[in-house]
Structure formats: C-alpha cells, structure tokens
Amino acid sequence: MREFKRLTPYREALKMLLNDLKELNEIEEVLLSEALGRVLAEDIVSPIDSPPFNRSAVDGYALRAEDTFPAREYSPVELRVIDEIVAGEESKAKVEPGTAVKLMTGSKMPEGANAVLMQEMAERDGDIIRVLRPVAPGQNVAFAGEDVRKGEIILRRGQILRPQDLALLKSVGFKTVRVKRKPHVGIIVTGDELIEEFDEDALKAGKIMESNSIMLTGLVRQYFGQPVFYGVVPDKEEAIKSAIETARGECDLVLVTGGSAFGDRDFAHRFVELLFHGTTIKPGRPVGYGERVFIMSGYPVAVFAQFHLYVKHALAKLVGARNYEVRVRARLTERVSSQLGRHEFVKVWYENGEARPIKKKGSGIISSLVESNGYIEIPEDSEGHLEGETVEIVLY
Amino acid sequence: MREFKRLTPYREALKMLLNDLKELNEIEEVLLSEALGRVLAEDIVSPIDSPPFNRSAVDGYALRAEDTFPAREYSPVELRVIDEIVAGEESKAKVEPGTAVKLMTGSKMPEGANAVLMQEMAERDGDIIRVLRPVAPGQNVAFAGEDVRKGEIILRRGQILRPQDLALLKSVGFKTVRVKRKPHVGIIVTGDELIEEFDEDALKAGKIMESNSIMLTGLVRQYFGQPVFYGVVPDKEEAIKSAIETARGECDLVLVTGGSAFGDRDFAHRFVELLFHGTTIKPGRPVGYGERVFIMSGYPVAVFAQFHLYVKHALAKLVGARNYEVRVRARLTERVSSQLGRHEFVKVWYENGEARPIKKKGSGIISSLVESNGYIEIPEDSEGHLEGETVEIVLY
Numbered sequence: 092m093r094e095f096k097r098l099t100p101y102r103e104a105l106k107m108l109l110n111d112l113k114e115l116n117e118i119e120e121v122l123l124s125e126a127l128g129r130v131l132a133e134d135i136v137s138p139i140d141s142p143p144f145n146r147s148a149v150d151g152y153a154l155r156a157e158d159t160f161p162a163r164e165y166s167p168v169e170l171r172v173i174d175e176i177v178a179g180e181e182s183k184a185k186v187e188p189g190t191a192v193k194l195m196t197g198s199k200m201p202e203g204a205n206a207v208l209m210q211e212m213a214e215r216d217g218d219i220i221r222v223l224r225p226v227a228p229g230q231n232v233a234f235a236g237e238d239v240r241k242g243e244i245i246l247r248r249g250q251i252l253r254p255q256d257l258a259l260l261k262s263v264g265f266k267t268v269r270v271k272r273k274p275h276v277g278i279i280v281t282g283d284e285l286i287e288e289f290d291e292d293a294l295k296a297g298k299i300m301e302s303n304s305i306m307l308t309g310l311v312r313q314y315f316g317q318p319v320f321y322g323v324v325p326d327k328e329e330a331i332k333s334a335i336e337t338a339r340g341e342c343d344l345v346l347v348t349g350g351s352a353f354g355d356r357d358f359a360h361r362f363v364e365l366l367f368h369g370t371t372i373k374p375g376r377p378v379g380y381g382e383r384v385f386i387m388s389g390y391p392v393a394v395f396a397q398f399h400l401y402v403k404h405a406l407a408k409l410v411g412a413r414n415y416e417v418r419v420r421a422r423l424t425e426r427v428s429s430q431l432g433r434h435e436f437v438k439v440w441y442e443n444g445e446a447r448p449i450k451k452k453g454s455g456i457i458s459s460l461v462e463s464n465g466y467i468e469i470p471e472d473s474e475g476h477l478e479g480e481t482v483e484i485v486l487y
Numbered sequence: 488m489r490e491f492k493r494l495t496p497y498r499e500a501l502k503m504l505l506n507d508l509k510e511l512n513e514i515e516e517v518l519l520s521e522a523l524g525r526v527l528a529e530d531i532v533s534p535i536d537s538p539p540f541n542r543s544a545v546d547g548y549a550l551r552a553e554d555t556f557p558a559r560e561y562s563p564v565e566l567r568v569i570d571e572i573v574a575g576e577e578s579k580a581k582v583e584p585g586t587a588v589k590l591m592t593g594s595k596m597p598e599g600a601n602a603v604l605m606q607e608m609a610e611r612d613g614d615i616i617r618v619l620r621p622v623a624p625g626q627n628v629a630f631a632g633e634d635v636r637k638g639e640i641i642l643r644r645g646q647i648l649r650p651q652d653l654a655l656l657k658s659v660g661f662k663t664v665r666v667k668r669k670p671h672v673g674i675i676v677t678g679d680e681l682i683e684e685f686d687e688d689a690l691k692a693g694k695i696m697e698s699n700s701i702m703l704t705g706l707v708r709q710y711f712g713q714p715v716f717y718g719v720v721p722d723k724e725e726a727i728k729s730a731i732e733t734a735r736g737e738c739d740l741v742l743v744t745g746g747s748a749f750g751d752r753d754f755a756h757r758f759v760e761l762l763f764h765g766t767t768i769k770p771g772r773p774v775g776y777g778e779r780v781f782i783m784s785g786y787p788v789a790v791f792a793q794f795h796l797y798v799k800h801a802l803a804k805l806v807g808a809r810n811y812e813v814r815v816r817a818r819l820t821e822r823v824s825s826q827l828g829r830h831e832f833v834k835v836w837y838e839n840g841e842a843r844p845i846k847k848k849g850s851g852i853i854s855s856l857v858e859s860n861g862y863i864e865i866p867e868d869s870e871g872h873l874e875g876e877t878v879e880i881v882l883y
Contacts (some may be wrong), residue, residue, distance in 0.1 A: 127705045140624060143690045148786075148851065177722070179680030181693040197680045197851075199693040204873040238852045245854065253883070254705025257857035258698040258787055262684035262853055284575030284593045289660035294539045296493060297595045302654040309523045309650025326573075389592060390544075391654055414860075419815040420840040444816040456634045457537075457658055458641060460651035464810075486813060487649070 094375070095369030100471060101400065101434035104370040108380050108401060111366060114411050115343065115431045123257045129270035130315055130410040131256075135246040137263045140236035145200040152206035152213055152220055153182075153192040156228040167214070167221035174201070185202045191220060200232060207231035239263060249413035252314075261326040271410040273317040277338030278307050281349035281359065282389055286349045302457065303348045303394050310398050314415065316344075339384060343409060346402065349389035359386045371471050372400050373433040391457045396436040399466065399487065417486040419465075421446035426478045429469040438463035441484050449485045490766030491773070496867060497796065497830035500766040504776050507762060510807050513668040519653045525651075526711055527668035527807040531642040533659045536632040541596040545627045548587040548599035548609055548616055549578075552624040563610070572595070587616060596628060603627035604614040606846065635659060645809035647711075669713040674703050677745035677755065678785055679722045698853065699744045699779030699790050704745035706794050710802045710811065712740075728758045729863060734781060739805060742798065745785035755782045767867050768796050769829040787853045792832040795862065795883065813882040815861075817842035822874045825865040834859035837880050859883075 107162075118132040133471035145151060154170055162168040175193040182192045186203035194200075194207070206226045214221040239245050246256055252268070257349040260268055285301035286293055294300065304320050311318040319342055324334045331347075338345040347359045350386065360368055360379050363386065368379035375397040379386035385405075387397050409414045421439075424447045429435040441464055448467075451459035465486040469475055476482055495503075543549060550566055558564040570580035573591040578588045580662040582599035590596075590603070602622045610617040635641045641659065642652055646662070656664055676763055681697035682689055690696065700716050707714040715738055720730045727743075734741040743755045756764055756775050759782065764775035771789040774797060775782035781801075783793050803811045817835075820843045825831040835842040844863075849854035861882040865871055872878055 123701050124704065127708060137688060139690065142685075142695075142851065144693070145547075146693075177679060179678075193681070197678075197693070198694050233851050238854050245856065253704045254709065255787075255791060255853060257705055258702035259853045259857050261701045262696045262787070264687075264696060266685070282575075282593075283573065284591070289662070291535060291539075291660075294535065297540075297542075297593070298575050299593050300660060301657045302658040305519050305657045306654035308648045309653055312523060313650065363784040391651075391658070395651060417813065418839070421816075440519065443814070456629075457651060457655045458634050461642065461655050475750050 099367040101371050104367045106131040107366045108405055109408050112405055112408050115272055115409050118269045119272050120267050120269050122267055123261055126252050126268050129252050130412045131246055131248050131250040132269045132271045133248050134244050137241055137243050137245045139243045139263055141238045141263050142233050142235055145234050146233050147198045147207045148233045149196050149207055149209045150195050151210040152208045153194055153201050154191040156206040156226050159222045159226045162222045162225050164223045167223050169219050169221055171303040172218045249411045251412055272408040274343040274406055275319055276311045276316040277319050277321055277342035277345040278304055279321045279334045279338055279347045280304050280323045281331055285323050302391055305345055315410045316406050328358045332360045335362050344389055348387045348394055360433045371434045373435045397458055419484050420481050421484050423476050423478055423480050423482055428475040429473060431474055432471050434471055435469040437467045439465055439467055439484060441465045442482050446484050496765045497767050500763045503762045504801055505804050508801055508804050511668055511805050514665045515668050516663050516665050518663055519657055521666050522648050525648050526808045527642055528648040528665045528667050529643050529644050530640045533637055533639050533641045535659055536637045537634040537659050538629050538631055540631050542629050542846045543590050543594045543603045544629045545603055546591050547606040548604045549590055549597050549701045550587040550604060552602040552622050555618045555622045558618045558621050560619045563619050565615050565617055568614045645807045647808055670739040670802055670805040671715055672707045672712040673715050673717055673741040674700055674739035675717045675730045675734055675743045676700050676719045677727055682720050698787055699705050703742055706759045710799050711806045712802050724754045727754045729840040731758050741780040742783055744790055767830045769831045791856055815880050816877050817880050819872050819874055819876050819878055824871040827870055828867050830867055831865040833863045833882060835861050835863055837861045842880050
C-alpha cells in the first residue's frame with residue numbers, strides 16, 4: 092500500500108513552484124497589429140505630450156471667454172470671424188478682443204483664444220457670429236499633455252495588451268511594442284486506455300476518448316502560452332521517459348497528464364525530481380511538480396483544477412503578467428460544504444451577482460466544467476460557506 | 488446652425504439596429520483545434536452515453552459492497568482477487584461473493600461488482616486483499632451516462648467555445664464543429680488631420696496620430712469579427728463615398744470614424760440611409776447607423792463607447808452569440824453624477840468588489856480607457872449613483 096506520505100498544503104506548494112520558476116528574459120518586438128493579448132515586457136514612457144498643444148475638442152469658434160460673459164439670448168455678443176481653418180491646419184491669426192477663429196475638432200488653439208464655442212451654438216451672419224450665452228474659460232479645449240505627458244509612464248510591464256492600450260501606444264507614436272516571448276508548453280498525454288479516433292466499439296470495450304490535449308491546448312493559449320502537443324504516449328516507462336526528456340529540452344514548461352498517482356503504471360513521477368507530489372487540492376490531489384514539469388491527473392476535471400490552481404500562475408510568472416484573473420464577488424445561492432484539510436476547487440455558474448454551485452461531482456464529468464463559468468476556492472481550514480454568504484469567484 | 492433635431496434614446500436606437508441586422512447563415516466546419524473562441528452555430532447532441540459503461544473512478548478493486556459491510560480495522564474482510572486488468576482492457580470475470588477484480592481508473596466495471604475500493608486502502612497479500620472499512624454501494628464508480636446521455640443537448644448554439652467545451656466535444660467523438668462564419672467588419676477612418684507615421688513636427692503643427700484603427704481592429708477581434716482596414720480616407724466627399732461603397736460590398740458591417748457630427752466636412756452620413764443619427768449616449772452622441780454602416784466619432788473615447796454600446800451587440804447578433812459580456816456587481820467608491828436625458832457610459836476600475844470611477848474626462852483622453860477595465864451605464868432617467876451604492880459593471 093503506497094500513498095502520499097504527506098499532502099503539501101496548497102499555498103505552500105504554489106510558493107515552491109513560483110520560487111522555482113524564473114521569468115523569461117526573451118523579448119519580442121512586434122507590430123502593434125500583432126500585439127493584442129501579448130504581455131508587455133517593459134514600462135512604456137511617452138515620448139511626447141499628448142495632445143502636443145492646446146486644441147479644440149469640437150468644431151466651432153475659438154474665442155476669448157471674457158468677451159462672451161455679457162452674452163444673453165436677448166442681447167447676444169457679436170464677434171468677427173478673422174480666420175477659418177480645416178482639420179490638420181493651423182491658424183496664424185491672433186484672437187484679439189471682439190474676434191474669433193473658426194476651427195475644427197482637434198485644431199490647435201490660436202494665440203489669444205482660451206475657449207471654443209460649439210459651431211451649433213453660434214448664429215452666423217457673414218463674418219459675424221452671435222453668441223447667445225457665456226462660454227467658460229477652457230470650455231471645449233483639450234489642453235496639452237492632458238492625455239499623457241512626455242516622460243510619463245503610460246503602461247506598465249506585465250500589462251496584457253488590450254485594444255485601448257494599443258491605441259494609446261499608437262497615439263504617442265509607437266509602431267511596435269516589446270512583449271514577452273510566449274512560453275512554450277509541452278503537453279504529453281499518457282494512458283493506454285485513450286483513443287484519438289472515435290470508435291464506439293472500442294469505447295464500449297473500455298477505451299476512452301482522449302480530451303485532455305484539446306483542453307490544455309486551449310487553456311495554455313488563454314494564458315499567454317504556445318502549446319506543443321507531443322501526442323498520446325503509451326503507459327511504458329521508456330516511452331514516457333523519452334517524451335518528457337524531449338519536451339523538457341524544447342519547452343519552458345511540460346504538462347504530463349495521467350499517471351500522477353501511485354498506480355502500477357504511473358511512471359511519470361519517476362523521471363522528474365519533484366519539489367512536491369500530492370497537495371491538499373480537491374480535485375487534483377496527486378499533482379506533482381519539479382524541474383519545469385507538471386505531473387497531472389488523467390481525469391479532465393482534475394486536470395482543469397490543477398491548471399487553474401497551479402499551471403496558470405506558473406505561466407503568469409514566466410511572462411510577468413499582472414491582472415490575469417477576473418475575481419468577482421457573489422452571493423451563494425446554496426450552501427457549499429468542504430472537507431477540512433482540503434483546498435477545494437468548487438465550480439460555479441456566476442450570473443447577476445449570484446453564484447450557483449455545480450452539483451455534478453466526479454472528476455471525469457466534463458459537463459460540470461461546461462455548465463460552469465468560474466470557481467470558488469475553499470481553503471484547508473474552512474468547512475465551506477452557507478447559502479447567502481458572499482464569496483469570491485474566479486471567472487474562466 | 489444645424490444640430491440633431493432629436494436624440495434617439497439609447498435603447499430605442501439599439502432596438503432599431505438589432506431589428507435591422509440579420510443573423511449570418513453561413514456556417515464553417517472547423518477542427519476542434521481551430522475552434523477556440525468561435526461561436527457555435529447549432530445545438531450539439533451527444534451521439535453516445537459518456538461514460539459508455541459503468542467504470543471505475545480510481546485504481547483499485549471492484550467488489551460487492553455488501554461483502555465489505557462487516558469490515559473493521561480489527562477484523563478485516565478478506566477477498567480473493569480473481570482477475571487483474573490494465574487500462575483500456577476489460578475483465579470477463581464475474582465478481583461472486585468473496586471475490587474482487589483489480590482494475591484501473593477508467594476500467595469497465597466487471598459483472599457482479601457495484602463498488603471500487605481504492606488500491607491504497609487495501610492490504611494485499613498474494614491473491615488476497617484485506618478490507619479494513621466498509622465500502623458503500625456505488626463508491627468510486629462512474630456510472631454510464633453520468634457525464635452526458637446519448638441524445639442529450641450538451642452545448643447550445645451561440646456558445647462561445649472554451650477549452651472545456653472543446654474537451655466535451657472531443658470526449659463524445661467529435662473531431663470538428665460547426666461554427667458561425669466570422670463577420671467581416673470594414674474599418675474606415677476619416678480625417679485630414681490624421682497621420683499614420685510618427686512626425687513630431689507635424690503633430691506640433693496640428694496633426695494627430697491616428698489610433699482608432701488599431702483600437703477598432705482589436706475590439707472587432709475580441710467580439711467574433713474579422714477586421715478589414717480600408718485605411719485613412721481624406722475628408723473628400725467622393726473619397727469617402729467610394730470607400731463606404733467598397734467596404735459595404737465586401738463586408739457584413741462597416742465602421743466609419745470621424746465625420747459623424749454636422750461639421751462642414753462631415754460627409755459620411757450623406758451616403759447612408761440612416762435609421763438613427765444622434766442618440767442619447769454620452770460620450771458618443773453623434774453615432775449613426777443605417778444599411779449595415781456605423782457612422783462613428785473621431786475621438787477614441789467616443790468611438791470606444793459607441794463600440795461597446797452598439798457595435799458589440801450588433802456583432803453578437805450577427806453570430807447569435809450568448810453570454811458575450813461579463814457583468815459584475817460592485818460597490819461604488821465615490822459618487823457618479825449623470826446628466827438627465829443622457830445614457831452615460833462611465834469608465835471604472837473594478838477590483839475586489841469595488842468600482843472606482845475614472846475621473847479623467849474628455850473624449851480624446853485615451854489614457855482614461857487604459858486606466859479602466861469596465862463601465863457602468865447610467866440611463867436617461869437617472870442622475871447617477873451615490874458613493875457606496877451597488878452598481879452593475881460590464882468588464883472589458
């Protein structure tokens with residue numbers, strides 16, 4: 092009878108793992124158009140003030156606000172239009188008392204003017220405009236450096252680049268951006284019972300459709316990685332050893348599913364110097380890690396939990412990613428019990444501020460993952476939560 | 488003086504838009520490995536029971552639970568092991584009273600057995616095992632159809648495919664999946680003041696770096712679309728007309744930025760029969776839509792709001808996507824005021840159950856988008872929210 096001598100507490104194992112991994116040094120310079128979802132490798136400093144000058148925020152008339160203070164609907168102020176420019180042009184005129192310059196959204200403010208009257212608010216008659224209401228100083232003006240200032244850090248390393256981040260980079264003049272290389276993640280699936288091609292007779296005779304590879308491939312892509320699938324390897328000591336060695340030589344991280352327990356054919360852990368093997372997580376207890384290799388369960392639900400509780404954080408560490416999880420709070424619609432001494436991964440459906448625990452149990456039950464969109468973690472010292480309690484959910 | 492005669496209320500305009508668009512008919516059959524993030528085109532029915540038979544959920548001994556009921560640590564029950572099988576094999580033995588079959592995780596349950604004792608819980612001595620504690624009927628058995636049943640709908644049309652969805656499809660035998668074709672979304676940027684290549688002198692003279700195209704390209708990709716960029720088109724009636732006609736001929740949807748207001752050079756709305764032009768949203772009021780063309784603002788923040796309030800929903804309609812938004816609830820850290828009669832798009836930073844409104848105003852201020860990760864919508868009849876109120880946030 093062999094069992095785990097000791098289950099390493101979840102957080103202790105996570106700390107060992109993250110201490111063992113080093114952030115990747117390699118940086119790639121990519122076009123902005125290729126950078127969506129990539130992880131920023133360094134802080135970005137703006138090379139310019141943006142906007143570079145005071146500019147109009149609307150189409151209208153640049154003027155001296157003071158001139159308009161007496162304006163009333165029954166006694167409009169009249170101003171003389173001394174220049175008209177179009178977008179991208181610059182007026183050389185100086186706005187003196189009693190005058191205005193017609194300009195476009197984005198136009199540089201002419202000398203002397205300190206506010207803009209929206210075009211729709213002016214009554215125009217030849218080169219005269221009538222102003223019906225006072226305009227406040229600064230109104231409809233976007234001031235120099237109001238968006239970002241030259242020398243200011245506008246994006247920080249570890250940012251997962253979103254469309255608006257790319258727009259900001261472009262707006263201050265960048266065409267490319269330096270991001271972390273994607274970690275290569277080898278995926279090795281073991282198990283003689285697994286088949287890749289559908290065969291109903293084989294399934295009825297005890298075979299199982301292999302589904303961990305497609306799931307892990309997707310998860311690795313979601314969390315900054317480049318998956319490399321090494322195929323389904325038979326439960327033979329030599330074959331597994333050789334697959335792990337090859338993958339470890341070619342990848343930053345290796346995920347091996349199946350054979351994490353101590354069954355007669357659980358070989359994988361014999362070829363890796365494990366930092367931990369067996370932790371308090373449930374499901375997924377037999378997870379092991381050492382030398383950049385994860386030994387994972389064969390069951391999809393256990394693999395999924397192991398990925399979110401360990402592998403995801405390892406990938407984030409490799410690229411230095413920040414804010415890679417969406418954590419929300421929700422009211423539990425029913426109680427959830429948890430075994431003391433176990434760090435439980437409880438699947439939930441989150442919607443409208445409420446979290447409904449998924450009742451289907453069993454680590455082979457993939458549909459329980461499909462029916463969920465997030466999880467609660469219940470640490471070792473908790474017996475669970477009551478109906479109506481507010482809990483933190485990690486969305487996936 | 489021209490202005491919008493009437494601002495269409497936000498929801499009314501949204502309804503007109505969604506009524507005008509038809510869901511795409513075209514379906515693509517793609518490999519599961521290419522299907523991550525795609526939108527399922529039809530309900531999926533499982534062709535098999537999964538698991539197809541009762542199977543063991545652990546490595547251990549299949550037995551008759553009744554035999555173990557008297558088992559105590561001080562008086563173990565002994566059973567004789569009559570067969571041993573490995574993964575993917577099937578035992579032909581029949582488990583009679585007093586016997587057991589050794590099997591692996593996933594093995595088919597042999598006839599006569601109704602529970603499995605975990606290997607680690609058995610003391611083995613030759614072909615005898617000693618059972619120290621009773622085993623409950625059904626323990627460690629995964630029953631046929633427990634995951635999904637033959638004929639059951641396992642995924643519904645409109646599902647945005649996640650790693651676990653692909654795993655479920657694979658586990659019941661699918662190699663490919665039918666998804667909606669990606670909508671092609673033409674992006675046309677107008678404005679003589681815009682430049683694509685960084686030129687500090689030009690910026691100081693009034694030009695502006697064009698950043699809407701990279702932002703819209705990313706947003707379209709995030710929401711199921713295939714962006715097609717038609718370049719920066721000069722503020723010339725003919726050029727804009729021809730760009731819109733080309734894009735409309737080639738794409739399912741066209742986004743035109745710049746020229747949505749009634750400035751002298753705002754041409755775009757002249758070439759499209761608009762269903763609405765000018766809505767109560769803020770920022771982004773001048774948005775227009777008709778004949779599969781959106782007329783959008785030039786300012787990035789307004790464009791971003793217009794995208795999330797209108798274009799995103801249009802794209803979801805085209806592909807029939809469900810659950811494409813993450814809506815969470817949060818406590819406001821400070822009050823937010825809103826103008827009556829306007830449907831305000833208020834950017835917030837969401838973290839730890841709290842939402843902090845972003846103070847930076849101005850529709851040119853891209854950094855305000857970068858510093859936020861979601862938004863609140865405040866409808867026309869509300870003046871805003873107090874500090875501490877719970878509000879709904881849409882994350883981006």
